[in-house]
Amino acid sequence: TGSGAIISLPQSKSDPPVKGILTAAHVVANSRFLQIQRSADQFSSEKLQARVVAVCHEADLALLAVHDAEDLASSVSLKVASADQLPCIFDRVRVCGYPVGSSAFSITEGVVSRIEVQEYSHSLREGLALTV
Numbered sequence: 001t002g003s004g005a006i007i008s009l010p011q012s013k014s015d016p017p018v019k020g021i022l023t024a025a026h027v028v029a030n031s032r033f034l035q036i037q038r039s040a041d042q043f044s045s046e047k048l049q050a051r052v053v054a055v056c057h058e059a060d061l062a063l064l065a066v067h068d069a070e071d072l073a074s075s076v077s078l079k080v081a082s083a084d085q086l087p088c089i090f091d092r093v094r095v096c097g098y099p100v101g102s103s104a105f106s107i108t109e110g111v112v113s114r115i116e117v118q119e120y121s122h123s124l125r126e127g128l129a130l131t132v
Helices: none
Strands: 004-009 018-023 034-037 047-056 061-066 092-097 106-111 114-119 126-131
Touching: 034 061
Parallel strands: none
Antiparallel strands: 004 018, 018 061, 034 047, 047 061, 092 106, 114 126
16 A cells, blocks of 8 residues: 555647556555555545556656546646756645555645655665655
8 A cells, every 4th residue: 555646647738637646666566456545534435446557666656547537537636846846955845645554644744854865765776855
């Protein structure tokens, strides 16, 4: 299990926006059957079938799509900044997810206090990390 965020996927200007779920690669690694479930405190606890669209083990990221796009149509997508707009020290950020050992959704808000390169435990490769 793991957490993810609904994002809008880039499309041509004439196509309607398509939504996907951004999650960690270690969440979907070696999976054969995927289901997603939106936060039960705001939505029904219905589980939706999903599939892996792309995975980058080096950065521990995966992109999922649900089988029926209408299932996410009413959900608001997370705004994702472009690659040249990385957070800076003292920028306000929110971190959302399910901490290890918890079944309750958690939101932490604060400022970026450190930006450094760390080894990702999933790939054992170095990547950018933020401390909030």
